Amino acid sequence: MTDSSISSITRRQFISIAAAATAAAALPAGDFALGQSSTDAVPQAASSHAGLDPDWTDAGIIATRNSPYAKLKSVPVRAVTITPGFWSKRRQTNVESSIPSMRVELIDHGRMDNFLRLEGKSAAPQRGPVYSDSDIYKWVEAVGFALQSGPLPELRAPTEEMIRQVVAAQEPSGYLNTYYVESRQSDRMLAKTQTTGHELYCIGHLLQGGIAYYRATGDPTLLDAGVRFVDNFLLPGYGPAANQGPIVAGHPEIEMSLIELYRTTGNKRYLDLAGYILQGDPRIPLLERQIVYMFCGVPFTSRTKLEGHAVRAMYACCGATDYYLETGDPAYWKTLNRLWDDLSEHQLYVTGGVGARSDGEAFGNAYELPNERAYGESCAAIGNMMWNWRMLSASGEAKFTDVMERALYNGINSGMSLDGKLYCYRNPLAYDPSSGDKIRNPWYDTTCCPPNLERTFASLPGYFYSTSPEGVYVHFYDNSEMHWQLENGAKLTLTQTTQYPWEGTVHLAVTPASPEEFTLFVRIPGWSKRNTVKVNGREVAGIMPGQYLPLKRKWSAGDAVELTFDMEPQALHANLAVTDDRGRIAFQRGPIVYCMEQLDQAVAATDTEGFPRYTAQLAGTKATPYQPALLEGVVVLEHPGAWLPPEQSALYQAALPSRQAAHETTLRLIPYYAWSNRQPSAMQVWIPYRQA
Numbered sequence: 151m152t153d154s155s156i157s158s159i160t161r162r163q164f165i166s167i168a169a170a171a172t173a174a175a176a177l178p179a180g181d182f183a184l185g186q187s188s189t190d191a192v193p194q195a196a197s198s199h200a201g202l203d204p205d206w207t208d209a210g211i212i213a214t215r216n217s218p219y220a221k222l223k224s225v226p227v228r229a230v231t232i233t234p235g236f237w238s239k240r241r242q243t244n245v246e247s248s249i250p251s252m253r254v255e256l257i258d259h260g261r262m263d264n265f266l267r268l269e270g271k272s273a274a275p276q277r278g279p280v281y282s283d284s285d286i287y288k289w290v291e292a293v294g295f296a297l298q299s300g301p302l303p304e305l306r307a308p309t310e311e312m313i314r315q316v317v318a319a320q321e322p323s324g325y326l327n328t329y330y331v332e333s334r335q336s337d338r339m340l341a342k343t344q345t346t347g348h349e350l351y352c353i354g355h356l357l358q359g360g361i362a363y364y365r366a367t368g369d370p371t372l373l374d375a376g377v378r379f380v381d382n383f384l385l386p387g388y389g390p391a392a393n394q395g396p397i398v399a400g401h402p403e404i405e406m407s408l409i410e411l412y413r414t415t416g417n418k419r420y421l422d423l424a425g426y427i428l429q430g431d432p433r434i435p436l437l438e439r440q441i442v443y444m445f446c447g448v449p450f451t452s453r454t455k456l457e458g459h460a461v462r463a464m465y466a467c468c469g470a471t472d473y474y475l476e477t478g479d480p481a482y483w484k485t486l487n488r489l490w491d492d493l494s495e496h497q498l499y500v501t502g503g504v505g506a507r508s509d510g511e512a513f514g515n516a517y518e519l520p521n522e523r524a525y526g527e528s529c530a531a532i533g534n535m536m537w538n539w540r541m542l543s544a545s546g547e548a549k550f551t552d553v554m555e556r557a558l559y560n561g562i563n564s565g566m567s568l569d570g571k572l573y574c575y576r577n578p579l580a581y582d583p584s585s586g587d588k589i590r591n592p593w594y595d596t597t598c599c600p601p602n603l604e605r606t607f608a609s610l611p612g613y614f615y616s617t618s619p620e621g622v623y624v625h626f627y628d629n630s631e632m633h634w635q636l637e638n639g640a641k642l643t644l645t646q647t648t649q650y651p652w653e654g655t656v657h658l659a660v661t662p663a664s665p666e667e668f669t670l671f672v673r674i675p676g677w678s679k680r681n682t683v684k685v686n687g688r689e690v691a692g693i694m695p696g697q698y699l700p701l702k703r704k705w706s707a708g709d710a711v712e713l714t715f716d717m718e719p720q721a722l723h724a725n726l727a728v729t730d731d732r733g734r735i736a737f738q739r740g741p742i743v744y745c746m747e748q749l750d751q752a753v754a755a756t757d758t759e760g761f762p763r764y765t766a767q768l769a770g771t772k773a774t775p776y777q778p779a780l781l782e783g784v785v786v787l788e789h790p791g792a793w794l795p796p797e798q799s800a801l802y803q804a805a806l807p808s809r810q811a812a813h814e815t816t817l818r819l820i821p822y823y824a825w826s827n828r829q830p831s832a833m834q835v836w837i838p839y840r841q842a
């Protein structure tokens with residue numbers, strides 16, 4: 151998180167989500183502007199508030215319901231229930247273990263004392279980096295999304311206490327930040343502070359947290375604090391007018407949150423300010439290295455490649471796509487697609503992670519994708535998924551969903567331990583325990599990743615479906631039920647029954663309230679080469695991998711779709727320009743990318759110095775039966791390979807055909823997301839291959 155060449159900048163984090171039906175029925179009547187926690191208030195239509203989206207309780211992860219350039223409209227988190235299967239355990243762990251234990255960590259590390267001190271309720275000094283407030287806001291957002299799937303009173307009560315303590319620290323001017331106070335007050339919103347101080351970054355997370363909590367509970371207390379900051383402090387003081395000060399995001403985040411605030415309130419000034427920030431303020435002169443690193447400060451539409459700090463770049467792309475969804479500005483769409491091509495052609499790890507370099511937590515050059523040194527910050531993978539969600543919303547194209555799925559199942563899912571209490575900041579694709587690098591930790595002083603992972607898993611149901619005027623899109627596969635409606639208002643239930651991602655068959659029960667003609671768009675994953683789709687037992691033609699298959703008909707209760715995807719294990723090789731992967735292969739089955747851990751291999755660990763001594767044949771992978779007791783339930787891959795014993799020879803020698811004996815062995819591979827959940831062990835995703 152640091153870049154000494156700029157200053158002690160760096161930060162990261164991420165997104166949000168949706169609401170509980172019961173909470174939605176208890177909408178507060180309170181004024182949006184100065185809310186109390188009024189969850190007991192009499193239900194009253196929010197449309198009585200000027201400009202407030204009357205359908206706000208039906209908002210999805212991002213509320214694209216009224217976005218004119220969103221081809222797909224979001225489905226609320228609360229409309230989708232993920233039933234026992236692959237993601238349910240993760241989400242249960244998230245709510246029962248991760249979110250509560252992270253609250254304790256946040257409090258133990260002074261994150262709430264920072265607020266309480268300003269209220270005279272704590273004598274503790276300020277603790278943590280400049281962006282410490284955002285840790286609390288992102289955690290509240292995780293709770294907000296969790297509450298959209300159920301009431302969780304044990305989480306709600308302490309969260310409301312924290313929200314009250316946060317809001318009590320807000321100054322009458324609307325300013326709210328626990329770092330730029332007292333002796334640092336004179337630094338507020340200086341150009342230098344804006345580039346490195348994360349004031350607007352923190353407020354962006356406050357807004358996202360406040361919106362998620364509001365959509366879950368109807369309680370606008372935190373959201374109102376964000377509105378007061380923007381209305382009373384930010385908008386009057388900063389912007390393009392001669393009597394306003396200049397503005398730069400520093401760490402992009404405020405852009406997408408201002409646009410979500412616009413979606414929540416209808417106040418176009420928020421959208422306009424986001425657009426101005428995306429354009430860059432020429433009154434703040436920036437060095438070239440700052441423009442690269444911060445991914446802001448000059449017109450977004452002047453960008454030609456992904457570069458600089460990866461989380462900053464991903465969040466900037468999120469904000470720019472949100473801006474496109476509201477304005478339809480073709481220059482933005484052109485730039486976004488150019489950047490996406492750079493992502494998918496040059497910058498994306500096979501795990502869906504992004505940001506190759508530790509130095510500056512940055513994108514590398516094209517094809518610069520080291521494995522052991524990979525940075526692949528959890529927040530960057532999350533930012534990647536958030537951005538692709540927005541690109542999908544704009545286009546309806548499945549190539550964006552493919553990237554989301556790759557990131558979600560692999561480079562994001564790896565970021566949290568199976569017990570939910572340890573987190574990765576880095577997500578390398580190879581690991582040597584003798585490096586002493588501790589990959590999974592309960593706490594980081596820059597603790598952006600843990601609450602980011604928590605909000606992502608809490609929001610997951612909101613990513614499963616979208617609607618369009620033609621019908622409904624199915625993006626993700628897992629046991630689940632959707633109770634929602636078509637855009638014409640017709641009620642619809644979709645029920646998935648599957649062992650995905652371990653098996654490739656998905657049963658989809660389509661249950662409209664009454665017979666209805668519409669199109670069911672089912673996603674055919676790009677990795678699935680051979681597929682069958684049956685509607686009521688009859689096979690459908692025209693299936694294309696990496697596209698949505700439109701199934702248009704008059705649907706009636708009892709209709710059933712059966713999808714069967716290609717679960718043959720696949721050996722992948724990378725473009726030869728990726729020097730670290732040259733001569734190596736990686737393994738994928740379904741959406742799951744695999745890795746080798748030393749401790750699973752037949753050759754005793756003491757005999758080896760790690761993975762360079764293993765080689766894999768090019769073909770012959772077998773998937774073993776699902777093992778419920780291993781790593782909370784996985785399918786292991788077995789692959790023919792060999793192990794080369796240590797060589798007693800000079801560092802350099804004549805190049806002759808090797809006479810070294812290779813011992814045949816069977817390589818055992820586990821899902822990458824589950825690595826480092828047992829004792830420390832060497833790990834690699836890309837394995838050297840040799841012709842059999």
Ligand SMILES: [Zn+2]
Nearest residue numbers: 162529598599
């Ligand atoms: Zn992070």
